[in-house]
Amino acid sequence: MPEPxxxxxxxxxxxxxxxxxxxxxxxxxxxxxxxxxxxxxxxxPPLGILLVDDGQTVPLAADLLIGREPRRAPEVAERRAIPMRLTDEDGSISRRHTLVSLDGWQVRLVDLGSVNGTAVRPPGAADFERIPPHTPVKLVPGTAARIGASRTFRFESNREP
Structure with missing residues (x-):
């Protein structure tokens, strides 16, 4: 794991x-x-956790690369990110799909040019909205994200939004 x-x-x-x-x-x-x-x-310190739709809880202590085969990604090989393997029945998740980036005290989500995209739903919003590829989007506590067609997680933190 990379040093904080x-x-x-x-x-x-x-x-x-x-x-x-x-x-x-x-x-x-x-x-x-x-x-x-x-x-x-x-x-x-860790900036929060991701609560994944399968019950998994992932602490955010370093950048996190999410995808079908994240261990092969350069960010993981160069120890700049931790891999988080996520798959779905539709095969809609790319090998290297999304990066959860920690920048100072901020948490950002970046779609890495995936075919099926990444979408976010801020707290209180009714629907998910697709984010543009390669454009960091700030996550505030309570934000849900959809990876590919159906997998989701929610960012939670005891820090103020």
Whole structure:
């Protein structure tokens, strides 16, 4: 697994490393508003989890390459991403389909030019909307994604959207 990058963050008074924009500590829930915060670079903690339609829970500690055969992808071979194998009965998932990219404290989803596409449904939206290939889309907690024709996951995090 790739080493977590160092990002600018702050500690709550209980010494938990957080996004400097956080109102509450992601670990203990204490308010960050009243503390005097001194930003410093530290290893980024996991930014949330993916809840997959088959019950799988995948932590987001590094970039994640999703596809039918992700282990053969250059991002995985070069240790820039962790592989997540996902298949469906229709064969609509590409070998190298989608990248969940962690950039600083943000989570982004990128369709890698797959034939059957990637779609997202933000919290409160009724329908999935296909995202353009090779265009990063920011994920906020509660966003659902559809990979290919039918497989889905939801991004969840205790961090603020």
């Amino acid at each position: 990058p160092h990002v600018l963050g702050v500690n709550c008074k209980n010494h938990h490393f957080n996004d400097p924009r956080a109102r509450y500590c992601a670990v203990c829930g204490i308010s960050m508003m009243q503390a005097t915060l001194a930003p410093f670079k530290g290893p980024r």
